[in-house]
C-alpha cells in the first residue's frame with residue numbers, strides 16, 4: 001500500500017533519516033520500533049506532508065507521490081494521529097472534528113445539527129461517553145487522543161498512522177482502541193503503529209520494522225520474532241530490567257498526608273479526592289496505581305499546592321505541618337513534581353534545553369546564570385543521555401522521549417528531598433526507561449522519598465516498595481510490593 005524508498009532528512013546538526021526503506025501492507029498493523037530519536041516521528045511527518053523537504057521517494061498504491069502540504073496527504077487518504085496532540089483547546093469536539101471541512105446546509109449555513117449527529121456516532125463507535133459539544137480543554141489527555149482518532153475515522157483515510165497512540169490511555173481505553181484497530185484492519189486499512197510498549201506490539205502488530213539512528217535496520221513478521229530479539233535490534237544489545245530490592249519500613253517518616261480532600265470545580269457535592277491519608281518514608285518509593293480518572297494526578301497536584309482554594313487537609317514534612325499554597329512553596333520545602341503532560345505542563349517548548357533544565361533551580365534573569373546554566377545542562381544531558389545536538393537546541397525539536405528526559409532533568413536539578421513522578425516514563429524507549437529506573441532507584445538509595453504514579457503495573461512492581469491503589473478519589477488498597485501482583489492491583493482499582 002505504502003513504501004518509502006531511500007528517504008533521507010536532515011535538520012541542522014542532525015541526520016534524522018538516512019536512506020530509510022520501509023514497506024506498509026494493507027489489512028495489517030505495521031509496527032515501527034526504535035529508540036527515542038531514531039527518526040520514527042520524522043518519517044511519519046514526511047509521509048503526511050508536514051516536511052516537504054526530503055530526499056527519496058514515497059510510493060502510495062504503486063504511484064510515486066510527493067505531498068506539497070498536509071492537505072495533500074489527507075486528500076490522498078493518509079491520516080495521522082500525532083505523538084503530541086494537536087486539537088484546539090478552546091473549540092468543542094464537533095468544531096475540532098470539522099475544522100476546515102464544515103458541513104453547510106442548502107441555505108449555505110453551518111449544519112451544526114448534522115455535524116453534531118455525525119460526531120455523536122463517531123464518539124459512540126469509540127465508546128467515548130461525552131457530549132459532542134464538550135470543549136476540548138475540558139477533556140483528559142486520553143479522551144483527546146480518542147477525538148484525534150475520531151478525526152481520522154471522519155476523514156475515512158486508507159492509511160492511518162498512529163504515533164504512540166496508547167502512551168496516554170488507560171488499560172480499558174487501550175483495549176477499546178485495539179478493538180477499533182481490528183475493525184479498521186478488517187475494512188482493509190493500512191495501520192502504521194509506533195509504540196514503545198512491547199507487550200502491546202506482540203498483541204496487535206502483524207509486521208515490524210526496526211529503526212536505529214535514522215536507519216532502517218530490519219523488518220519481518222512479528223510472529224517470527226521475540227521481544228528480546230527486537231530489543232537487541234533496536235538498542236544493539238540486551239536490556240535487562242532489574243527489580244528493586246524492597247526496603248523495610250523502619251525509616252523516618254518524611255511526608256504525611258492527612259485527610260486531604262479536594263472538591264470538584266463544578267459539582268459541589270462531589271469530591272475529586274476524598275479523605276486521603278498516607279505516610280511516605282525516607283528512601284521509600286511509594287507506587288500509586290489506579291485507572292484513568294481515579295484522582296492520582298489530582299492527588300499529586302494538590303500536595304504540590306496547585307489547588308489551594310479547593311482543598312482541605314494537612315501536609316506535614318518531617319512531622320511538621322507545612323503550608324503549601326502554591327507550587328513555589330512546595331519547591332521551597334524540597335518537593336519536585338514531574339508532571340504527566342510534558343507539552344503543556346512540563347516544558348517551555350520554545351525555549352532551549354539548557355533554559356528548560358535550569359528553570360526550576362536557578363534564579364531568574366541573573367547575568368551570572370549563563371555559565372551555571374551551561375554546566376547544569378551539560379551534567380544532565382550526559383547523566384540522562386539526552387539525545388540533542390547541543391544544549392542550545394529548542395525543546396520543540398527534540399524527540400518525544402528526549403523531551404521527557406528534559407522534564408526529569410529540570411526537577412532533578414532542584415535536588416529534591418521528595419520527588420513526585422506522574423507517569424515519568426511515558427513515551428520512553430525500553431533502554432532509556434531502564435536508565436531512568438536506575439536513576440530512580442539510586443535517588444531512593446540516597447535517601448530521597450519518591451511517589452511514583454504509573455499506569456504500567458510492571459513499572460510499579462519493578463520500582464515500588466509499597467503500592468497504594470486509588471479509585472474514585474479514594475485510597476482503596478495498600479500492598480507491600482512483594483505481595484502485589486497485576487491481578488490484585490487491577491481488582492482493587494476496579
Ligand SMILES: Nc1ncnc2c1ncn2[C@@H]1O[C@H](COP(=O)(O)OP(=O)(O)OP(=O)(O)O)[C@@H](O)[C@H]1O
Nearest residue numbers: 011016036037038039040041042397398399400401
Ligand atoms: N524540527 C526539528 N529540528 C531539529 N531536529 C529535529 C526536529 N525534529 C526531530 N529532530 C531530531 O531528529 C531526530 C529524530 O527525531 P524523531 O522525533 O523522529 O524521533 P523518534 O524516533 O520519533 O523518537 P521518540 O521515540 O522519542 O518519539 C532526533 O535526533 C531529533 O532531535
Ligand SMILES: [Mg+2]
Nearest residue numbers: 041083399400
Ligand atoms: Mg516520536
